[in-house]
Amino acid sequence: MSGNSIRKEIRGFITQRLSSGSPVYVDWIVHEFVSTKSAIFGPDAEFYRVCAFREVGREMKSVVGKYDVDADDDEQDHIPGIGDVSRAYPIIRCGKRMIALIEDCTDLELLKRSDELQAMARGCARHARSLRRYVSSRKTRAAA
Numbered sequence: 001m002s003g004n005s006i007r008k009e010i011r012g013f014i015t016q017r018l019s020s021g022s023p024v025y026v027d028w029i030v031h032e033f034v035s036t037k038s039a040i041f042g043p044d045a046e047f048y049r050v051c052a053f054r055e056v057g058r059e060m061k062s063v064v065g066k067y068d069v070d071a072d073d074d075e076q077d078h079i080p081g082i083g084d085v086s087r088a089y090p091i092i093r094c095g096k097r098m099i100a101l102i103e104d105c106t107d108l109e110l111l112k113r114s115d116e117l118q119a120m121a122r123g124c125a126r127h128a129r130s131l132r133r134y135v136s137s138r139k140t141r142a143a144a
Contacts (some may be wrong), residue, residue: 006059009033014063018101025089026064026097030057060129066100068070090111 012035017024034056042050067090088101091109102110 004055007063010056010060011066012062014099018099021101021103021104023093023098024061026099029060029064033060064099069086 010029013036014024014029030053034049034052037052040052043132067086067088078093086102089105089110090097090099091105091113092098093100094110100109105113
């Protein structure tokens with residue numbers, strides 16, 4: 001099974017949970033997902049479970065990361081007609097990181113997400129300016 005197929009299954013797992021109206025607790029995704037694949041038997045079963053948890057954890061971070069960024073990406077699930085507004089967002093509620101449908105997020109949670117996106121935009125703009133300064137200084141050094 002490839003990383004792409006694991007990510008696709010995890011996305012389906014998250015989508016199914018969200019579609020049923022349940023928030024998805026990020027810390028539980030790996031355990032819940034691996035438990036659906038728990039038919040590992042034999043003397044090396046523990047070894048394969050450890051490897052499964054590690055690999056699924058890595059792939060899960062990639063999938064959850066798609067909810068963390070505002071990407072023009074086919075994997076991003078946007079609400080039709082509302083631009084870049086996603087169907088679900090990562091939030092922290094009662095100290096637990098989760099992915100929740102937008103309609104289940106409070107105004108405060110959505111405004112916090114908006115603030116995070118604005119901070120990311122400022123950081124990206126700062127990074128872009130730094131790259132331009134670097135390129136400019138490199139051209140100046142090369143001309144000298």
